[in-house]
Amino acid sequence: MYTVIVHPGSAHKDDFLSVAVLLSNLDVDAVYRREATPQDLADPMTYVVDVGMEYNEDLHNFDHHQDPLLPCAFHLVMKHFGQHERAMLMFEWYSHMSMMDVRGPYRTAQQLGIDSSVLFAASSPIDGYILSRFSTLQELRKGDLFYALIRDLGRDLLAMIDRKMTRLERLKAEAQVVPVKHLKAIVSTIADDPKLSMDRFLRFLNDEQVAMSITPSTRGEGWELLRLADHHSVDFRAVADNPEIRFVHANGFVAKTQTLLPLDQALALAMQAVVADAAVV
Known part of the structure; x- marks a missing residue:
């Protein structure tokens, strides 16, 4: 049975996700949650994470602060379990999280070409609450509700990698890329979590003409027609008065049909939404 040591004080995504x-x-x-001792560092039954000033995979020590070339502790732990490369492929946030932890928000913003205020504005109160709760703990044991929550989060994260990779291969095999006037649309009939890995499929296609997706809706029995990357030529407000349409968002980025009408009719609606001078809000 193992023990885990992480640093005391303020908790961060790095140590929290490593524990998960x-x-x-x-x-x-x-x-x-305390400082690591020499005995901790020498004991392979003790995982020392994000503290201890040592990276030694054989002894299960996963700190990065002593070496500016190392990624965050979470990445080191993911490498240890053979999940790092898969996570890099499947999660857009994964590499950015390490940048934030290792370089800080200002250098990360510079690397991404954005103002640092964007990173702060995008912070989640849910993240803040969970990390603040973790910060108050000195120890966490089996049987604690928070132990179960963190463990289940880790299980879900690793399972999601498998789900996304499986779905990406299915999209490659089953999804169609069809012309919609001078643009293209992805059409997928997969009803279970229909947008899962769609972002990875778009990256795989690497086609700037793909401007929308047509998938089963998760809210209702019809199709969802979704504008991708806020393409300037797509505005579903153009079909809002069609009797087959159940819902159109006020800024025109998504429309939902009443039923799963035949695909040629869904494509006809998509074509009507391709407008030369769409005013994307």
């Missing part, structure tokens, strides 16, 4: 992955992969008796 460890709990989902190992039989961990307790997590302690």
